Amino acid sequence: MPTDTFAVLAEPTRRLILDQLCTSDSSVGDLVDALDVSQPTMSKHLKVLREAGFVSCRVDAQRRIYRVEAPPFERLDEWLEPYRRLWARHLDALERHLDRQDHAHDDSQEQR
Amino acid sequence: MPTDTFAVLAEPTRRLILDQLCTSDSSVGDLVDALDVSQPTMSKHLKVLREAGFVSCRVDAQRRIYRVEAPPFERLDEWLEPYRRLWARHLDALERHLDRQDHAHDDSQEQR
DNA sequence: CAGGCATATACGTGTCTAGGAATATTGACG
DNA sequence: CGTCAATATTCCTAGACACGTATATGCCTG
Numbered sequence: 432m433p434t435d436t437f438a439v440l441a442e443p444t445r446r447l448i449l450d451q452l453c454t455s456d457s458s459v460g461d462l463v464d465a466l467d468v469s470q471p472t473m474s475k476h477l478k479v480l481r482e483a484g485f486v487s488c489r490v491d492a493q494r495r496i497y498r499v500e501a502p503p504f505e506r507l508d509e510w511l512e513p514y515r516r517l518w519a520r521h522l523d524a525l526e527r528h529l530d531r532q533d534h535a536h537d538d539s540q541e542q543r
Numbered sequence: 544m545p546t547d548t549f550a551v552l553a554e555p556t557r558r559l560i561l562d563q564l565c566t567s568d569s570s571v572g573d574l575v576d577a578l579d580v581s582q583p584t585m586s587k588h589l590k591v592l593r594e595a596g597f598v599s600c601r602v603d604a605q606r607r608i609y610r611v612e613a614p615p616f617e618r619l620d621e622w623l624e625p626y627r628r629l630w631a632r633h634l635d636a637l638e639r640h641l642d643r644q645d646h647a648h649d650d651s652q653e654q655r
Numbered sequence: 656c657a658g659g660c661a662t663a664t665a666c667g668t669g670t671c672t673a674g675g676a677a678t679a680t681t682g683a684c685g
Numbered sequence: 686c687g688t689c690a691a692t693a694t695t696c697c698t699a700g701a702c703a704c705g706t707a708t709a710t711g712c713c714t715g
Contacts, residue, residue: 442702493712493713504627514616587694
């Protein structure tokens, strides 16, 4: 995982850009219109996203059509992996909690 | 998803802290020893992580034992969801690529 | 090839933040 | 209550970065 993957995503505008591109490939102008961002700012964000591999672009006459790319997201997914055991812990705790409630319920309804 | 979740993770040291806490709950001093970070810096990072919900701490005499918490990671996992269709696209493209290779192979071996 | 559109880059500026040094807080314990 | 240990907080500074304005590049069309 490149160290700056998260730094790239830390920018709210860049997340909006990715969100938008997730819907459909777009030119720079499209993105400028869709999100309320100046054109130079947009180009700069796109450059950052491009260099981090989040997007690629193809040339269409004077326009550049940007498109979101999978690999950085896959790396993020992998990074998340060791933390998924926390889910399990979470669920275990929930289960134990519900168990306790069940037992309490037993106590109130049945003799032991 | 709080807007600063990614900003919190953008700091390499904080990711190391989470990595360490993923292994075992630790006191501030343990973390200072494990990662090579000054105590004040460690406390500051832990505060950021705490306020973002990534860790919690319990008091043990003069020490605070920190522990990693699931919810922010779960939110991250959910955020990733819309991008998972990119995996599929990826695999589709790979399939088509292999298909083309197969067809090329067919061409060279069979008459159509 | 001139002029215009789409995009990229350069530069200056204000803001945010990580880290170091010093200090404050809190709890344990004689 | 004084002292020590563990942690938190404050203040300061240096670096990074997002944005706006201005300008450059590249490509199309008459």
